Amino acid sequence: MIGEGQIGGRQLLLILFIMRATIGIAFLPIVTVAGPMEDAWLAGFGAAIGSALIALVVGSLSSKFPTQTVVEFAQELLGTVFGKIVSLIFLWVFLFVAAVDVRMYGEVLVTAFLPETPLFFVIAVMVVVSSYAAYQGIEVMGRTADFIFPVFVLMILTTTVAAVPSINWGRLQPIAAKGIRPILRASITPTFIALQVMTLPVLLPRVSKPEKATAYAVWAVVLASFLLIPTSIVTIGVLGADLASRSVFPFFNLARAVRISEFLERLEALVVFPWGLGLFVAVSIYLYCGAKSLAQVLNIKDYRPLIPPMAVVWVAMSIQVSADMFELGRFFLPEVLGPFALTLIAVPHGLLWLAYGVRKLKKKGN
Amino acid sequence: MCECKRMLCGLTLCLVLVTFTTGCWNRREPENLAHALGIGFDICDQGYKAYLQLSDSLGEETGGNGPQQDNFTSSFWALSATGRTPYEAIFNTAPFLTKELSVAHVGIVVISEELAKKGISPVLDTLERERTLRTTTRLFILEGDMEKMTQAQIPLESVSSIGISRAIGTIERERSILPVKYATTIIDCLAQPGKEPLIPKITLIDESDIEESSEEPNPKPPLKISGGAVFKGDRLVGWMDERETRGWTFLTNMTRRAVMSVKLPKSPEDPEDAEEEYLTVVISQVETELKAKKDGNGSEFALKIFADGRIEDKTAPGDFLRDRDKVASMNRRTAAAIQNDITKALKKAQSLNADVFGLGWLLYRTQYKQWQQVEDRWDEIFPNVAVDMDVRVDIRRSGLVNRVGAVK
Known part of the structure; x- marks a missing residue:
């Protein structure tokens, strides 16, 4: 399997970081989902802890089987038929999350820049480009992440720093005066966006040092959560808690409201550009993981021929995933996304961990 | 050698592609656009009345050193239309326009006293929602007739909206007689508990004879930018004069x-x-x-x-x-x-x-x-x-x- 290539630990970290940061900053759910909150940035810590836990649960199981993807070890643990059924849950996650991600990117572009362009076109272009990267294999995606990461972070930090002079620090007060419940509520959605970590069990066998992959994944989600803290601080500091929480794309609105001087304003491109880059990495990874696991479920040797038909499904799915912006927005409410993501993470991993535990006990018994 | 050729090809391709990125990125050509530089809102029987101060997108660029500026004659056109909502009112100017309306360069939004007394939330909502209008525009409350205000010619300025948005910067730095704010700040202010907005005020001077005065050898100043409009919620309840506004800035x-x-x-x-x-x-x-x-x-x-x-x-x-x-x-x-x-x-x-x-x-x-x-x-x-x-x-x-x- 050497022909398929490998990625380094750093590349895995960057891939997972970009995937999580893109979606976390695009909607900035941390400031929108729990109503107006001056201290929403505190939820960044909650999200860091929560997503780190998810990464641990997902990663530590997978690293027990460093040469197998989730499809392979699920069959080993649960038997062929049941294992394949569980792997289908993973496949569903890849398809669904990727569809929502691309849809959101499409919505940003259609809402803010290209109101006359059909959503289909924006989405299809993104998926086609990503499927090319997925076709080229994991090594290419790893290097793409290497290349995109500095641009991605630099642009987001530039926007953030450019907004600092416009901050009215009073808008960030009071801090933690309304108790811990709203903060916890605000951290639910950013935490469960870590559903993306479920790509790790497919990527892990391709990482050069699989035993360290979990640590990299945890670092990736924690760092991406911490990126939410400065971005939400500037967003609330510039827009105010109310406008920030009403915004469909708060970080984008922030860039609109920043005016460094009479001639230096309109920084929106700096926000949308990294989203496009980040989403490219994310979608190609989902496509790769989806095609790879589907190939293994169906016992096909090469995953590549599956990519073009899957890309078509991805495009159709991301258009069908919600009728309008309101439905998409509702999906990110804590009471919707929370149980949804929790089920998708807990059910397969509960089963797999249980089977693993039983097997361990049996071995000891013998 | 082969490597060298490929590099050369690549570079050439890059250079060719770069040329496509310059200039306008879409098919909205500047000669087909009419840019609104300032918008005024008033109420009327039908609902809202929008006054646009339009500038020829080509004229504004070339007007800088043209003969127009020397005489301080205006190079804008004031146009108004009514509608049931602020957005509809803006949009209803379309039948009078031969060019496509662009609101991306709106620098100031002026609201009449009567509309301000009724509530400014609908106007703010339009500002927030529309993708080309910006929340970094400046908001003013006008004491005086809106129509005269949009037609007013400020000496030394070709378009009064541009003049007013320029004046804001100066006032902010050196005068402290105006509560200088972006629209964002006002929107935010409305949402904050225990805080009411104070919005910059424009006073129209000498309403009766602006047109005559512009023909006099030395035109009178058409308007005054100072003081603040006191709001309770989104409704105007009173005015603050220059000294009171200065007190407000100190506090x-x-x-x-x-x-x-x-x-x-x-x-x-x-x-x-x-x-x-x-x-x-x-x-x-x-x-x-x-x-x-x-x-x-x-x-x-x-x-x-x-x-x-x-x-x-x-x-x-x-x-x-x-x-x-x-x-x-x-x-x-x-x-x-x-x-x-x-x-x-x-x-x-x-x-x-x-x-x-x-x-x-x-x-x-x-x-x-x-x-x-x-x-x-x-x-x-x-x-x-x-x-x-x-x-x-x-x-x-x-x-x-x-x-x-x-x-x-």
């Missing part, structure tokens, strides 16, 4: 520079009927510290202001170099002048029962528990709020001379 730490004339004390040897003598102090570097008193039940506040100033002129003789007491007395007098401004502003706000200083908001931010107790009664508490003022002014330099020249 809210928005002062960058203020010109204060301070009355000089009469010396005993002056005759009874001597004229009042004044000293002009320019205040710079103001630091305001406003705190809600811990034991004040939410109705007592402490204000500390440290201001630096310099003397700009003085109408009576006197020497500051040798007489240190005089400096101290001058500091005290300037401080009292600042205090008077603040008191005036506070009284006005209290009489209108509109907390434009955000005293309630301060409670909300710093003493959340206290705020929860007074939140529902804030309208009753605010008119009786007491602010303890401790204003300290240090006049540190007297310009290039230290005493008034001797007249012999």
Whole structure:
């Protein structure tokens, strides 16, 4: 399997970081989902802890089987038929999350820049480009992440720093005066966006040092959560808690409201550009993981021929995933996304961990 | 060699592609666009009336050194239309336009007094929602006729909207007679508990004969940008004049520079009927510290202001170099002048029962528990709020001379 290539630990970290940061900053759910909150940035810590836990649960199981993807070890643990059924849950996650991600990117572009362009076109272009990267294999995606990461972070930090002079620090007060419940509520959605970590069990066998992959994944989600803290601080500091929480794309609105001087304003491109880059990495990874696991479920040797038909499904799915912006927005409410993501993470991993535990006990018994 | 050729091909391709990225990125050609530079909103029987100040997108660019500017003739067109919503009103100008309307360059939005009294939320909502309008536009409340305002020609400016948005920058830096804000700030202000907006005011001067005056050799100023419109919620309830606005800037730490004339004390040897003598102090570097008193039940506040100033002129003789007491007395007098401004502003706000200083908001931010107790009664508490003022002014330099020249 050497022909398929490998990625380094750093590349895995960057891939997972970009995937999580893109979606976390695009909607900035941390400031929108729990109503107006001056201290929403505190939820960044909650999200860091929560997503780190998810990464641990997902990663530590997978690293027990460093040469197998989730499809392979699920069959080993649960038997062929049941294992394949569980792997289908993973496949569903890849398809669904990727569809929502691309849809959101499409919505940003259609809402803010290209109101006359059909959503289909924006989405299809993104998926086609990503499927090319997925076709080229994991090594290419790893290097793409290497290349995109500095641009991605630099642009987001530039926007953030450019907004600092416009901050009215009073808008960030009071801090933690309304108790811990709203903060916890605000951290639910950013935490469960870590559903993306479920790509790790497919990527892990391709990482050069699989035993360290979990640590990299945890670092990736924690760092991406911490990126939410400065971005939400500037967003609330510039827009105010109310406008920030009403915004469909708060970080984008922030860039609109920043005016460094009479001639230096309109920084929106700096926000949308990294989203496009980040989403490219994310979608190609989902496509790769989806095609790879589907190939293994169906016992096909090469995953590549599956990519073009899957890309078509991805495009159709991301258009069908919600009728309008309101439905998409509702999906990110804590009471919707929370149980949804929790089920998708807990059910397969509960089963797999249980089977693993039983097997361990049996071995000891013998 | 092959590698070299590929590099060359790649570079050439890059260069060719770069040329596509220049200029307009879509098919909206500048010659087909009419740019609105300022929008005015008023109410009418149908709902809203929008006044656009349009500029020819080509004319504005070339007008810079053309003959137009020399005569200060206007290069804009004022157009209005009505609609049931602000957006519809803007859009209804389309039948009168031969070009596509672009609102991406709107720098100022002016709202009439009548509309402001009815509520400005619908206009703010349009500003927030529309993707090419910006929340970094400046908002004004107009006292006077909107139609005349949009047609007014400001001397030295080709388009009055551009002039007004330029003036804002200057005013913010050097005058402190206007509550300078972006629309974002006002939108945010409406959402904050215990804080009401104070929005810049434009006053139309000499409404009757603007058209005549523009033909006179020396045109009169058509409008005045100073003072503030006091809001309660999103509705206009009153005005603040320049001094009150200056008091507001002192209290809210928005002062960058203020010109204060301070009355000089009469010396005993002056005759009874001597004229009042004044000293002009320019205040710079103001630091305001406003705190809600811990034991004040939410109705007592402490204000500390440290201001630096310099003397700009003085109408009576006197020497500051040798007489240190005089400096101290001058500091005290300037401080009292600042205090008077603040008191005036506070009284006005209290009489209108509109907390434009955000005293309630301060409670909300710093003493959340206290705020929860007074939140529902804030309208009753605010008119009786007491602010303890401790204003300290240090006049540190007297310009290039230290005493008034001797007249012999």
